[in-house]
Amino acid sequence: MFYSYQYSRPALTVDCVIFGLDGENTLKVMLIKRKLPTFEGEWALPGGFVRIEESVDAAAKRELKEETGIENVFLEQLYTFGEVERDPRERVVTVAYYALINLQDYAIHADTDASDAQWFATDSLPPLAFDHGQIVQIAIARLQGKVKYEPIGFELLPQKFTLSQLQKLYETVLGQALDKRNFRKKILRMDLLVELDEMQTGVAHRAARLYQFDEQKYQQLREKGFNFEI
Incomplete structure (x- = not known):
């Protein structure tokens, strides 16, 4: 049965902050270079739109695998970001996730709508698309807090x-x-x-x-x- 909603519905995306520690004990975040507009050619967190038939958890795992080749890692929800103008394309709300992995266990590679994927030290990140810089900083604060009691x-x-x-x-x-x-x-x-x-x-x-x-x-x-x- 067709139903017309009274209110407009925003698009829903997921973004993943993946932390790793290299051999020199540098804390790093994995970023992808966007292949498509908007912010084409700029660095961003791996992520994308949630499909109508999948949960946000499933979408986060799928996007991470599709864009970087990383899979079978535990992702934990970080925060929901919903500033009105955070995405210039349309009204978009994103559910951010974070995870911790051993860099030596995963060989990353860019795929689908990413032209590159690399690890960057958290204290020397390039300019990031959308509000992803803010997302990374909140993820770092969460990691610093949680690592003390778990x-x-x-x-x-x-x-x-x-x-x-x-x-x-x-x-x-x-x-x-x-x-x-x-x-x-x-x-x-x-x-x-x-x-x-x-x-x-x-x-x-x-x-x-x-x-x-x-x-x-x-x-x-x-x-x-x-x-x-x-």
């Missing part, structure tokens, strides 16, 4: 890591130095790391012990009210 930072690390790598991760995300002794005491006291019978290889300095994050144990403790706090 172990999401482990998503940025290799599966096996050293305590120094873990500390550097938190220092990079939070933008501040942490006392080595206090950090290690706090993180080890949580008993969420599995000490491996393995050492670093191929390093110029003294090889350090490798660890793994025990996701299953964390979930069990969380159900009992465990409080993760850095």
